[in-house]
Amino acid sequence: MLPPGLHIPDGFLSTPISLAAWVIAIVVLALAVRFADRDLDERAVPLMGVMAAFIFAAQMMNFPVAGGTSGHMVGGALAAILLGPWAAIIVLTAVVALQALLFQDGGLVVMGANILNMGIITVLLATLIYRVCRPFALGNAAALGIAFVAAWITVEASAIATALQLAASGTSPLEVVFPAMVSVHALIGIGEGLITAAALGFVLATRPDLVPRPAAATR
Amino acid sequence: MGRTRGLLLAGILISAVFAVSTAWLASGEPDGLERVAEDHEFIDTAKVPGYEILPDYTIPGIENEVLSTALAGIAGVVIVAGLTYGFGQVLRRRATPGG
Incomplete structure (x- = not known):
């Protein structure tokens, strides 16, 4: 019996891939702890x-x-936009670690991969997209649109990373798992985008002072 | 400080309500990765966790599934918020000594 909200469980990834993901996750996490105070x-x-x-x-x-499939939010884009990349990585890591340790959602050996895919790739990519799009985020509607797109892209990136790790582990051939993961997460990403935009819109409406203003920074 | 504490309490309250509502609203269908693993027959490579604390976002021993998920959700919200807030405070104190 597997939990409905499935992160990568132990057994899906080979030991070398799991270890490599842990190494990357720990290095980035150390950087996040070092730079978060900014x-x-x-x-x-x-x-x-x-x-x-x-x-x-x-x-x-x-x-x-x-098709009898569900998805859930990851939250990397939302956290990156509201907190900046380093604090966002710490937040996502705390969530993923707690899910694995307390709720048995996501394996312990593969926790590095879950942190990397959901907490690091999503945050860094969303940060990059949001900064590149900075000149265009003139109003709230534009900011929400950019957040939607950034959120969708981060879910796909996370799914692609997972597909690559599954293929490299010999769990499933790349030509099978890659299109499968990309297509189902194209739909899940729409949910991620809508929730991200709604949450950001809520914060903009109630506490606009909490939202870093990309447009204002360039003026 | 009052506004900040208000933000923390309001945010955690909203999150807790959200977590509790998953007990009724969340879809029980397999999620994206699980669907792919089932369709392409590698779901059986998943290992069962060696221990269980709050498996499946439920509290063992509470028979009522809705209540069990709701309480597990509240526990998760409070614990993860507390841990992250505490860790953030430590980082901030390190950044501004005496502040």
């Missing part, structure tokens, strides 16, 4: 706690997509 003003620390709580809850909320 992002941390007085408001940021409570926001980190709230973000972790919200992403944990949102990851429990599996929404149906086509």
